[in-house]
Amino acid sequence: MTPRPFSIIYTTFNEADVIERSLASVEGWSDDLQIVDSFSTDGTAELLAGRPDVRLVQRPYSGPSDQKNWAIARARHEWILLLDADELVTPELREEVDALRSVPDLQDAYWIRRTNFFMGRRIRYSGWRNDRVVRFFHRDRARYNDRQVHEEIEVAGLRVGQLNGRLEHYTFKNLDHFLDKTRRYARWKAADAADRTPRINLFHLLVKPGFRFFNQYVLKGGFLDGREGLVICYVLAYGVFLRYAYLLAERRNLRA
Structure with missing residues (x-):
């Protein structure tokens, strides 16, 4: 054909x-x-x-x-x-x-x-x-x-x-691009997570970012990617923290 x-x-x-x-x-x-x-x-x-x-x-x-x-x-x-x-x-x-x-x-x-x-x-x-x-x-x-x-x-x-x-x-032109994209995605994910996250606590701000790093770096072998793997896993974990930090800040600002 x-x-x-x-x-x-x-x-x-x-x-x-x-x-x-x-x-x-x-x-x-x-x-x-x-x-x-x-x-x-x-x-x-x-x-x-x-x-x-x-x-x-x-x-x-x-x-x-x-x-x-x-x-x-x-x-x-x-x-x-x-x-x-x-x-x-x-x-x-x-x-x-x-x-x-x-x-x-x-x-x-x-x-x-x-x-x-x-x-x-x-x-x-x-x-x-x-x-x-x-x-x-x-x-x-x-x-x-x-x-x-x-x-x-x-x-x-x-x-x-x-x-x-x-x-x-x-995927990322340089480290600044990676960080900028992580911040932007964190803001968007905060909006997506708002309805299913009634309260922000230490679980969201500490445990979830920590588990994300452990999952990416240890369980999914990030350490095998050397220094680049460490940077990737750390920044991705930081993005999880930012997601809930943005959501918490937005809710506090609405109450002010």
């Missing part, structure tokens, strides 16, 4: 320093490469506007799931590969997707594993060992949930397969 056409989607904000590398990994692959930009201020939109292979749209940002679902509904083709600007498609994954496009009966969506890099080093443990995401899926069957942090395709009721090829994920 003729290989199915498919769309490639990115959502971006201030990705000028990484987006071209990701685009190079999918160059010439799809006739519908859509990028939804949230009014970047670093020149991302200007950079992309000069590319004839990109269909650029700018749209205000209200959340990651809303932005992605909006783009999914406007894809020209039924099948979609959705990527982040800090992800690279490996040649093995590209070949596997091409082969899949000629299979008569596909699943509704497919998990893709990611190889993560931090501070110039591949991270094999630290809770990232089994990192995988649903990124190749049918436009009319898959949508993202409404989480503000770590949004995912809802797989309940879907037939979901697993691909062997991987994405390379350069």
Whole structure:
């Protein structure tokens, strides 16, 4: 059969320093490469506007799931590969997707594993060992949930397969970026946790961060990733502390 056409989607904000590398990994692959930009201020939109292979749209940002679902509904083709600007498609994954496009009966969506890099080093443990995401899926069957942090395709009721090829994920540009993202995610997670956390106590501020560090660094082998693993596990534990510290501060401010 003729290989199915498919769309490639990115959502971006201030990705000028990484987006071209990701685009190079999918160059010439799809006739519908859509990028939804949230009014970047670093020149991302200007950079992309000069590319004839990109269909650029700018749209205000209200959340990651809303932005992605909006783009999914406007894809020209039924099948979609959705990527982040800090992800690279490996040649093995590209070949596997091409082969899949000629299979008569596909699943509704497919998990893709990611190889993560931090501070110039591949991270094999630290809770990232089994990192995988649903990124190749049918436009009319898959949508993202409404989480503000770590949004995912809802797989309940879907037939979901697993691909062997991987994405390379350069998740944090530097330590400042990691810390900034941790703070931002902590604020968003505080909002998500508000309804199910009536009181904040030492369990939330001390035990939960401590267990997160122990889980990531010891149980999930963060110590095997050396100094980089220690940094990752410590910052992730700090993010748990911040989540409840932000929630506590917000509630105190409302009472003042």
